[in-house]
Amino acid sequence: MRPGALWLSDMSGTRRIAGPGGPSAAYASPSPVGGVRTLFARSGDLWGATWNGGLFRIPTPGRGAAVETFGAADGLSSDQTRAVFQDREGSIWVGSELGLDRFRPANVIVESGIPANSPTSYRLAVDPEGVVYVGESAGVYAISPGGSPTLAYRAPRPVDSLCASAAGGVWAVLSDRVVRVGGPRAERLPTPQGLVARSCAEDLAGRIWLAGLSEGLQLWDGARWRRMPDAKALPGATALDPVGRVAVVYREKPETIVPSVVPIFRERFDIGGVEGLFPGRDALFVGGAEGLVRLRGDQVRTLPARTYPWLASVNGLVQTPAGDTWTIGDAGIVRMRTDALASAFAGQGALPHRVFDYRDGLNSFVQKAAGAQVGVGADGRVWFLTRRNVVRIEPTRLVTNLTPPPVAIRTVIAAGRRYPSPRSITLPAGATSLTVAYTALSLAEPTRVRFRYRLEGVDPDWVEAGARRSALYVNLGPGRYRFQVMAANNDGVWNRKGAAVDVRIPPTLLQAWWFRAVIALTAAGLLWLAVRWRVRAATAAAEARLSERQGERVRIARELHDTLLQGVQGLLVRFQVAANAIPDGEPAKGMMEAVLDRADEILVEGRDRVRDLRAEQDARSPLIVELERLAYEIERD
Numbered sequence: 062m063r064p065g066a067l068w069l070s071d072m073s074g075t076r077r078i079a080g081p082g083g084p085s086a087a088y089a090s091p092s093p094v095g096g097v098r099t100l101f102a103r104s105g106d107l108w109g110a111t112w113n114g115g116l117f118r119i120p121t122p123g124r125g126a127a128v129e130t131f132g133a134a135d136g137l138s139s140d141q142t143r144a145v146f147q148d149r150e151g152s153i154w155v156g157s158e159l160g161l162d163r164f165r166p167a168n169v170i171v172e173s174g175i176p177a178n179s180p181t182s183y184r185l186a187v188d189p190e191g192v193v194y195v196g197e198s199a200g201v202y203a204i205s206p207g208g209s210p211t212l213a214y215r216a217p218r219p220v221d222s223l224c225a226s227a228a229g230g231v232w233a234v235l236s237d238r239v240v241r242v243g244g245p246r247a248e249r250l251p252t253p254q255g256l257v258a259r260s261c262a263e264d265l266a267g268r269i270w271l272a273g274l275s276e277g278l279q280l281w282d283g284a285r286w287r288r289m290p291d292a293k294a295l296p297g298a299t300a301l302d303p304v305g306r307v308a309v310v311y312r313e314k315p316e317t318i319v320p321s322v323v324p325i326f327r328e329r330f331d332i333g334g335v336e337g338l339f340p341g342r343d344a345l346f347v348g349g350a351e352g353l354v355r356l357r358g359d360q361v362r363t364l365p366a367r368t369y370p371w372l373a374s375v376n377g378l379v380q381t382p383a384g385d386t387w388t389i390g391d392a393g394i395v396r397m398r399t400d401a402l403a404s405a406f407a408g409q410g411a412l413p414h415r416v417f418d419y420r421d422g423l424n425s426f427v428q429k430a431a432g433a434q435v436g437v438g439a440d441g442r443v444w445f446l447t448r449r450n451v452v453r454i455e456p457t458r459l460v461t462n463l464t465p466p467p468v469a470i471r472t473v474i475a476a477g478r479r480y481p482s483p484r485s486i487t488l489p490a491g492a493t494s495l496t497v498a499y500t501a502l503s504l505a506e507p508t509r510v511r512f513r514y515r516l517e518g519v520d521p522d523w524v525e526a527g528a529r530r531s532a533l534y535v536n537l538g539p540g541r542y543r544f545q546v547m548a549a550n551n552d553g554v555w556n557r558k559g560a561a562v563d564v565r566i567p568p569t570l571l572q573a574w575w576f577r578a579v580i581a582l583t584a585a586g587l588l589w590l591a592v593r594w595r596v597r598a599a600t601a602a603a604e605a606r607l608s609e610r611q612g613e614r615v616r617i618a619r620e621l622h623d624t625l626l627q628g629v630q631g632l633l634v635r636f637q638v639a640a641n642a643i644p645d646g647e648p649a650k651g652m653m654e655a656v657l658d659r660a661d662e663i664l665v666e667g668r669d670r671v672r673d674l675r676a677e678q679d680a681r682s683p684l685i686v687e688l689e690r691l692a693y694e695i696e697r698d
Contacts, residue, residue: 110142167422174210186223191439196220206440265305339378348375377434393418425449465556466503501548509551539568
């Protein structure tokens with residue numbers, strides 16, 4: 062309301078009695094006994110809770126809205142309201158005798174000027190002037206920029222399809238006629254015999270195309286209707302691509318391609334069944350059960366639903382001059398920036414988006430029908446068709462919750478103990494797991510609150526938790542940790558300060574550093590002793606083997622000296638005696654002398670070999686070696 066105005070509520074009603082604007086007419090209180098409790102909302106609206114007449118709202122002057130009332134018939138828990146309150150996020154709370162009710166702004170607005178639950182579904186088209194036309198069983202409604210729906214054509218039969226006309230207005234296709242609604246002049250054409258048009262389009266040449274499944278694709282060339290040679294393919298939806306060509310969705314691959322027609326069929330794309338065909342500002346889009354396809358000339362790009370789940374089963378799409386792309390499908394209504402969508406098709410980065418669903422006022426599902434399901438008027442309002450009614454979103458008046466939610470850590474659970482609302486805790490020694498429960502207070506739409514957290518020392522970056530309100534960590538060691546959590550409200554406004562808790566896990570005896578140091582030093586000492594013992598044992602064994610080998614060599618040398626060499630020496634003495642007995646001059650004596658000389662040489666060589674066998678032992682006893690050498694010399698002489 063206007064600042065400085067004074068309002069009064071009594072048995073005669075609620076009215077302005079002084080201040081800017083002067084006195085106003087009274088809004089009569091539904092209760093004859095009065096008892097109205099009022100509240101000025103931050104928007105300027107005046108809310109009043111009556112004793113037994115429900116709730117009323119007097120809008121801010123200048124908005125052109127009428128006084129509204131809400132009662133049990135509108136979903137209020139009771140007509141006997143007691144209190145009214147507005148929270149910090151802008152929601153209005155009403156206490157009644159039977160409960161607590163909440164009112165908050167709806168971004169998706171149901172258009173009450175168009176009948177709900179049309180038995181033949183809704184049809185939509187936007188003419189070149191930005192006038193939005195909606196067709197249903199009773200006729201065609203025109204919605205001028207900034208205006209409300211008005212009945213522009215009362216149809217004798219249900220409207221099968223609508224499409225824009227370049228000359229102005231739209232073409233409304235009925236079972237027995239094609240009528241221009243709006244535009245500079247009225248015009249009426251016949252409808253092909255037996256045709257139920259699923260969709261229609263007018264190309265740049267002014268020709269009208271009608272798709273009728275089993276009745277085929279029909280073309281009005283200005284004089285008559287002609288059926289295209291593709292009846293078996295079952296054409297079901299039409300649209301103009303950015304260069305003005307007519308694109309047609311076929312349930313089967315057509316055997317004959319109609320000239321100047323862009324065929325769209327399941328086998329061309331990896332998105333499951335084709336569910337929609339949508340002209341964009343510079344491309345043609347195809348929606349399917351498993352993703353969204355963009356056609357730009359011969360270039361095909363796909364955004365799969367497994368990566369972008371909100372693009373599954375898109376049934377309507379429009380791109381606005383303001384740079385937004387709006388879709389409606391199984392996920393609800395989705396808003397994306399057009400440049401971000403183009404970047405996603407190019408494989409560059411994520412695709413930010415905002416979903417509008419039942420929590421925003423969308424009270425029905427998208428209707429699965431051919432033709433446009435979304436349209437934008439010259440005033441920027443975006444219109445959507447659902448099974449139940451026609452709804453709109455006004456982008457310039459979207460209500461955004463700018464209040465970041467306060468964040469709190471509720472409990473920490475570790476080692477079987479619970480720590481409520483801690484700021485700093487020390488866990489029992491040896492604790493290895495940790496569970497943290499946290500929350501954020503946002504009553505505007507609690508189901509849309511999102512969280513991210515991290516445990517310093519464990520998580521290298523923030524963990525996106527979505528709507529999950531707890532975190533679990535296992536296999537933690539002793540040390541100091543800091544758990545941090547932040548939250549965003551229903552419109553993505555983050556409380557980046559969030560909440561935190563410091564956690565200390567002391568070590569057990571086995572985990573203490575000094576205990577580990579002692580164990581390490583003890584192990585090193587034992588290892589050193591083991592190595593020394595092993596070295597000594599190996600040395601003793603080697604010396605024993607060497608001594609044994611040397612003893613064996615000495616024994617062999619002694620036996621050779623005492624037996625073989627002495628025996629040979631004795632034989633040589635006898636041979637020498639025999640040689641001396643042979644008279645000089647006898648040939649045998651010369652031969653005997655030569656043999657004896659050779660035997661002496663062999664005997665000397667034998668003694669040398671025996672000395673070599675004892676050389677290693679002799680190296681340790683030089684005196685013994687020298688005495689034996691002298692003995693050998695004396696014996697030889």
